[in-house]
Amino acid sequence: MAGQRLMVFSAVNRTVIFGAIWLVLTEGNPGGLAFGALTVPAAVWLSLSLLPPSRRLGMLRLIAILPKFLLGSLMGGVDVAWRSFKPRMPIAPDWIVVPVALPDTARVALGAELSLMPGTLVAGAQDGKLLVHVLDRHADHSGIATNEREIARMIGLPEEAP
Structure with missing residues (x-):
């Protein structure tokens, strides 16, 4: 019963x-409504087939982290721009391996979130670890654990899980 409710939700x-x-894609054009x-139902069916729901997403929690994500993205963009205009700024690119205790999805x-933040790019995942390219290996990367x-x-995972 709970699984069926999760599927409907x-x-x-x-x-x-x-x-x-x-x-958004059709700019609200009435001619695109029939198609x-x-x-849309085909996309929903396909997404449910390829990625069945496993947990209920806390929309309020998602909305709560959005401002921090947007601010972090803005600050990261400013940092990358600053480094590009100031060639003497420290750039020490490197790869770091980050163990992650989250489920696959x-x-x-x-x-995806880390890749949207300037200065980090996730290039892959294997055995519960992310391979992350960073602009400065000497920088503090503890924000990755915070995002996790x-x-x-x-x-809705327990606080001690990751």
Whole structure:
């Protein structure tokens, strides 16, 4: 029963998200509504088939981390721009391996989030670890663990899990 409710909840959420994406892509053009009425359910069915829901996503928790993500992305962009205009700024590119205790789908979300932040690029995952390219190996990368904990809270994992 709980699994069925989770499936319905996920289907409704994905329908709303894919519908909103469709409206943005078609710029709300009424001519695209008929095709969208076919495409959105197909996309929902495909997404549920390829990535079945495993946990209920805490939307309030997701909204709560959004401002921090946007600010971090902005600050990272300023940092990269500053380094490009000041050639003497420290750049020591390197690869770091980060062990992650999140389930597969959440690990992918963490990798995507880190890749959107300037200065880090996740190039792969294997055996529960992320391979991350960083602009400065001497910089503090403890923010990665913080992001992991936030994603764990967002999907309802116990605090001590990651």
